[in-house]
């Protein structure tokens with residue numbers, strides 16, 4: 001955006017000087033004013049929380065200025081090059097959804113203006129063939145800008161998804177959990193409702209790796225993740241923090257209610273052994289629970305308190321859930 005603002009400041013000043021020299025006072029003055037306005041945006045764009053509004057404040061006068069310049073009888077027909085480049089700028093700054101409508105409106109209006117100014121009425125003349133070129137190349141550039149931006153947005157969304165996902169289990173990872181927790185916390189504050197946080201750690205997992213190998217250990221983690229995913233509500237957040245540790249964030253649940261939910265999960269683990277060759281392996285876990293606003297307000301503290309209780313559960317014989325201590 002800042003590069004674009006630099007280019008705008010320089011271009012608007014140069015055009016302002018040219019138009020003043022040619023005696024096109026109104027357009028020249030508007031160009032100087034726009035160069036100054038771009039400088040103001042350049043100074044505040046890094047610090048403003050309303051970037052999108054300032055982008056619109058930058059674009060709308062730009063589009064009007066180009067349209068006005070194209071409409072004036074004493075401007076060059078090479079002004080059409082702005083019809084070509086503008087959709088690219090619109091897609092770049094506004095994204096594919098909003099950029100599409102701005103581009104369609106801008107290109108349509110300016111092709112009509114261009115046609116009104118330069119079309120001579122003779123459909124076969126070489127001069128008018130130039131107008132068809134402007135029309136077709138503007139549409140082509142708009143379509144390509146659209147396809148390019150859509151692909152870029154899809155790739156970006158996929159990368160964000162991958163960055164927030166544990167590749168083994170497909171559960172969200174710590175980064176995604178931290179992001180999503182902000183939303184849960186805001187909801188809880190608004191509704192004055194509790195949130196329980198559970199730390200879940202598989203028992204004697206090293207023994208599974210040692211006895212059956214890492215492949216089976218990995219399958220056990222996937223098995224555990226599936227039980228956790230299927231046994232929790234849509235509103236709950238679950239994540240694999242690393243190793244054989246999972247976290248569950250339960251909106252609208254106190255520590256006591258969270259304990260009941262995690263105890264039901266614990267029972268599901270016992271009822272769902274994992275097949276290994278001709279045998280089955282029953283996984284168990286120990287867990288600790290903490291509660292938002294009671295044990296802490298940020299995720300890090302809530303995880304720390306739940307972790308402390310998890311170790312109480314481990315030291316008390318494992319395969320149990322602890323919400324005190």
Ligand SMILES: Nc1nc2c(ncn2[C@@H]2O[C@H](COP(=O)(O)OP(=O)(O)OP(=O)(O)O)[C@@H](O)[C@H]2O)c(=O)[nH]1
Nearest residue numbers: 201202203204205206207209214217218242243244
């Ligand atoms: N297969 C597999 N093993 C892992 C993975 N991440 C961590 N581990 C193993 O998990 C084991 C964790 O061992 P410990 O921390 O001693 O815990 P534990 O054996 O479950 O014992 P307790 O927690 O005290 O019940 C280690 O052997 C790690 O190598 C993974 O992604 N895949």
